[in-house]
Amino acid sequence: MIAEIITIGTEITTGSTLNTHSQYISGKLLEIGIETYYHTSVDDNKDRVKDIMNIALKRSDIIITTGGLGPTDDDMTREVIAESLNLKLVSDNDMEKSIKDIFNKQNRSMPSNNIKQAYKLEGSEFLNNSIGTAPGIFLSKDNKKIIMLPGPPREMKLMFKNEVIPRIHEDYHIIKKSVNLIGIGESQLEMDIKDLINSDSSIMIATFAKEGETEIKIIGKGNDKELIKEKINNIINILQNRFHKYIYGFDNIPIEVVVFNMLKERKYKIGFCESCTSGLISGRFGRIPGVSEVFDRGVISYSNDSKVEELGVNPSTLENFGAVSEETAMEMANGLRIKANLDIALSVTGIAGPTGDNREKPIGLVYLCISCKENSTVIKCNFTGNREAIQNKTVTKAFGELRSFLLNKSLT
16 A cells, blocks of 8 residues: 655745654554655645646555645645545535634634635545644545645644544554574575565565574555455465475564474473573573473583583593584583483584684684484584674574474474
8 A cells, every 4th residue: 555645835845844744644654554655745836736636646545635724715625636536525514513613612703714624525524633623634535545634733643643543544454474584594585585575566575684593574455354364374385385494483483482392392301501602592591481391401611621520521622622613512512411311402612702713713603513312413603793693693593403403303
């Protein structure tokens, strides 16, 4: 659904008044998923207003005007739009009485030209103006919504919030879905779904990069709720066929929760031993309610001594290969699994920076090892970013690798 905003008033086109209406309305529309494609300002000239309105009717679904609803001769918005749509203007006795009441409360006589504010387009409805005399007008016609709002900012904003937004929502639906992936970068992901991105104007598809993972956001908009759901489900099916090995969840479920559920289904006990992440893996996992069913322990082993004492790493391994090595990562995971009698143990050791690197082992080098009774698997990673980014990417990668590992493990 395409929205267009037309601000009417010579005071705007001459620069005497700053046009804040378009900014406000566009922002509020975006909050409910409606994009504004066009902003137009036009002076108080009937022919030019009519030209702009005729263009808007051809290209937009929601047309919102501000200004030109007052009682003076240069307030001609309702008249111009009525002409553009070949509709009559009809008087409303109740509205005329309401306007008169406003003047009576102020002990003033209503000028005769205020009567024009009691006219609306046939088939339209008035929008209540609780702080002024100029009511707004709302018209649905030929699958378009034409909304006329007063020019004074306070009146316009209050009317838009209380009268317009609820009416747009009545028969316009927005459905959102997120697909969460790991192991594929945003640039590659975008290339692989280019055929889907612009395939349907009622569906918006966009990719987003997070630390160590990616997201595809799908937003469907339209009047037919069931049709939108069907379209989104079709896209989800296509994505699942293309990216089944990368998709770990939907609607931003944390990957550690996915891993927890998989461990729980398989009745596995797990433990973590961390060097460069300093307990971040255990910390994220430990926040999950009920995690004690699968989580046995977490060990932080920064120093070489702790790797030897707590995890049983061979001192000669550290001497020959270093703390950041495939061999050390494997002995850390194996040692924890055997010592704690676990089904699975995961270890991480690496260089998060900003110091500690050398030519052979740069900042961002990380080794992960997943150990089970049958075998041990080591994954070598090279991450970029500052210390915090490298640590966060390591945590996400660890859970991603655990998920992949568990997918190959049958349910007991």
